[in-house]
Amino acid sequence: MQQHTHSYYAATINNHREFPVLQDNLECDVCIVGAGFSGLSSALHLAEKGFRVIVLEAAKVGFGATGRNGGQIVNSYSRDVDVIEKRYDKKTANSLCSMIMEGSDIIRDLIQKYDIDCDYRQGGLFTALNYKQFADLKDQKANWERYGNNDLTLLSEDELRDYVGTDVYCGALLDNRGGHIHPLNLALGEAEAIVGLGGQIFEQSTVTRIEKGSQPVVHTATGSVKAQYLVLAGNAYLGDLAPKVSDKAIPCGTQVIATKPLTKALAEELLPKNHCVEDCNYLLDYFRLTSDNRLLFGGGVVYGARQPQSIERLMRPKMEHIFPQLEGVDIDYTWTGNFLLTYSRMPQFGCFDDNIYYLQGYSGHGVTCTHLAGRLLAEALTGHAERFDAFASLRHFTFPGGRRFQIPFTAIGAAWYNLRDKLAI
Numbered sequence: 475m476q477q478h479t480h481s482y483y484a485a486t487i488n489n490h491r492e493f494p495v496l497q498d499n500l501e502c503d504v505c506i507v508g509a510g511f512s513g514l515s516s517a518l519h520l521a522e523k524g525f526r527v528i529v530l531e532a533a534k535v536g537f538g539a540t541g542r543n544g545g546q547i548v549n550s551y552s553r554d555v556d557v558i559e560k561r562y563d564k565k566t567a568n569s570l571c572s573m574i575m576e577g578s579d580i581i582r583d584l585i586q587k588y589d590i591d592c593d594y595r596q597g598g599l600f601t602a603l604n605y606k607q608f609a610d611l612k613d614q615k616a617n618w619e620r621y622g623n624n625d626l627t628l629l630s631e632d633e634l635r636d637y638v639g640t641d642v643y644c645g646a647l648l649d650n651r652g653g654h655i656h657p658l659n660l661a662l663g664e665a666e667a668i669v670g671l672g673g674q675i676f677e678q679s680t681v682t683r684i685e686k687g688s689q690p691v692v693h694t695a696t697g698s699v700k701a702q703y704l705v706l707a708g709n710a711y712l713g714d715l716a717p718k719v720s721d722k723a724i725p726c727g728t729q730v731i732a733t734k735p736l737t738k739a740l741a742e743e744l745l746p747k748n749h750c751v752e753d754c755n756y757l758l759d760y761f762r763l764t765s766d767n768r769l770l771f772g773g774g775v776v777y778g779a780r781q782p783q784s785i786e787r788l789m790r791p792k793m794e795h796i797f798p799q800l801e802g803v804d805i806d807y808t809w810t811g812n813f814l815l816t817y818s819r820m821p822q823f824g825c826f827d828d829n830i831y832y833l834q835g836y837s838g839h840g841v842t843c844t845h846l847a848g849r850l851l852a853e854a855l856t857g858h859a860e861r862f863d864a865f866a867s868l869r870h871f872t873f874p875g876g877r878r879f880q881i882p883f884t885a886i887g888a889a890w891y892n893l894r895d896k897l898a899i
């Protein structure tokens with residue numbers, strides 16, 4: 475039986491129901507593989523529209539990236555607006571960029587509508603480590619405003635001191651529509667809402683085989699589900715179940731640590747307004763406070779999702795560089811999780827064999843986009859596929875180097891971008 479990884483989130487999980495193992499042959503309208511945010515958002519949006527949904531989860535609800543992430547509600551894809559505008563035709567770019575803010579609104583609506591207790595806090599900062607990054611943030615603000623996000627404030631180096639207790643940054647962009655959450659508790663709240671609407675969820679029920687057809691059937695070790703539509707939402711944890719959707723993306727690991735609870739005074743010194751922070755580097759660091767005043771700090775990428783030998787040894791120096799006040803502080807939790815990287819760094823949504831949909835590849839920023847994905851899927855299955863198709867029309871490429879060399883090649887590419895960040899070029 476696969477349990478949650480030993481994280482701060484698993485240690486502070488809300489009381490919740492245990493979901494059964496699938497031990498039957500069932501039928502439904504839509505069967506969803508994976509109970510992360512992609513699968514849960516899909517199931518919830520579909521159940522709200524009256525679909526009979528079944529979610530099959532290999533381990534526990536929120537077992538994957540969803541229950542391990544930094545909890546940052548980031549209003550962007552993993553590509554900035556200017557890159558999207560340059561890369562895609564005007565109609566597609568316009569459609570993609572006008573949806574950029576929607577995921578965070580969906581999260582706030584769900585929290586309110588289903589009364590989900592998940593420590594929601596408003597406000598996120600993108601911090602600049604050099605003046606080039608600060609100039610880029612100014613451009614980004616203008617770009618976002620063209621698509622309707624007017625809740626942004628540029629903060630100078632001096633102004634930023636009221637938000638983050640460090641002198642490593644030279645400015646920031648404050649997004650008042652960003653914020654942070656306890657992601658595992660959000661996922662559990664969404665699961666509860668799905669059940670409340672008549673949906674079914676099964677845990678410890680790994681899908682091992684897909685039988686394609688006019689009504690696809692998925693098989694687990696102890697049961698099966700026949701559906702009108704199948705949704706693959708296993709992201710970096712999907713493995714070889716559907717090679718067609720995995721061959722243009724690579725799983726990557728990223729690590730998180732959580733300190734012991736800090737004194738209120740120290741927590742307020744680090745983040746006086748309790749906003750979350752992510753920096754502008756290609757290999758970025760991100761951090762925030764938890765509701766019990768721990769600093770939760772994440773960053774770095776391990777291409778190919780190998781487990782590093784010591785997460786603390788990797789992460790502590792980064793944290794202490796930003797906050798020397800935390801030198802030697804006890805670290806209570808360390809964990810790792812996998813996200814799915816695409817070559818374009820845009821998410822991969824699509825459909826094959828007419829009735830098998832997939833949602834994956836958020837490339838590190840998925841808390842908001844997974845929620846958008848579920849809404850778009852529900853729109854597509856009710857005859858309004860235009861917005862889903864804006865994503866599905868994006869071309870995706872295999873990483874250079876083939877199966878054998880794509881991981882070292884990608885790591886070399888990232889090292890180059892990392893160097894550019896350090897040299898501010």
Ligand SMILES: Cc1cc2nc3c(=O)[nH]c(=O)nc-3n(C[C@H](O)[C@H](O)[C@H](O)COP(=O)(O)OP(=O)(O)OC[C@H]3O[C@@H](n4cnc5c(N)ncnc54)[C@H](O)[C@@H]3O)c2cc1C
Pocket residue numbers: 507508509510511512513530531532533534535536537538539540541542543544545546547548679680681682707708709710711712713715727728729730760772810811812813833834836837838839840841842844
């Ligand atoms: C450490 C870390 C920190 C992050 N921080 C942030 C952040 O702060 N902000 C942000 O926006 N994004 C962040 N991300 C990215 C974000 O968490 C992900 O993009 C998002 O959670 C992906 O959700 P998902 O549902 O697509 O995949 P997952 O949450 O990984 O869920 C996939 C689920 O599918 C299940 N599954 C797989 N195969 C099968 C099968 N065959 N049968 C049944 N079930 C199956 C898995 O067990 C898993 O539970 C972070 C990611 C990581 C790893």
